[in-house]
Amino acid sequence: MIEVNQLTKKFGRKKVLDGVSFTANKGEITCLIGINGVGKTTTLKAIMGLTPINKGSILIDGETINKNTYEKVAFIPDAITMLPQMTIKQAMQFMQDFYKKWNQERATELLTFFKLDEKTRISELSKGNTAKINLLMGLAIDVDYILMDEPFSGIDIFSREQITEVFTSHLIEDRGVIITTHEINDIEHLIDKVILLDNGIVLKEFNTEQMRQEEGKSVVDVMREVYIG
């Protein structure tokens, strides 16, 4: 389980996160929802230890983040980090050299699933295909937790459908996934848990199935209630 406790983060004088707490379980997809600039990316970066925090704690399977816990988590940013002149094959080779837990079999499976050619250069990829390669780079690392920043942002419906399919496949298996988004519609049915963020705090945390069964509300219903009132 990933536990975020009372996370506070300031950039200069600006407090972006003001005591954010939530948990994300293995085997579940947890979605951090909030409008642009609410602090979703900052929260993921804090979990990865990529940005220092001012207060609070982050535990991964009960352990404060350290060298060992980094081996358990992969971060898929919203933009590709591979060099544009690299081919997909070279990018995969780079990942293999860099990560002990790189799983080439899984990478090849994803490449076939997405119908992409390993000879293509990163610079030649469309926005949708860039998102798919980004996803591949993260999912092909054998880790227990995957953090994805806006995996569906700005891509066409068919690419979205393919990515959605990956979410429900054995490629995710029993891993714990945290995704951020500000547009929920297409992925609502995939999500187990929702964290609604605003003004640096968690407005509401709920289990989607429980909410549907007990209160008959969809994620969008709850968002409307919480954000609009």
Ligand SMILES: Nc1ncnc2c1ncn2[C@@H]1O[C@H](COP(=O)(O)OP(=O)(O)OP(=O)(O)O)[C@@H](O)[C@H]1O
């Ligand atoms: N390195 C930084 N220095 C200064 N301010 C920053 C830095 N990174 C983020 N911020 C500010 O912190 C706030 C939260 O940013 P963050 O990227 O976490 O938001 P977000 O919810 O992920 O937004 P988006 O949906 O646009 O990606 C924003 O106001 C942003 O301008």
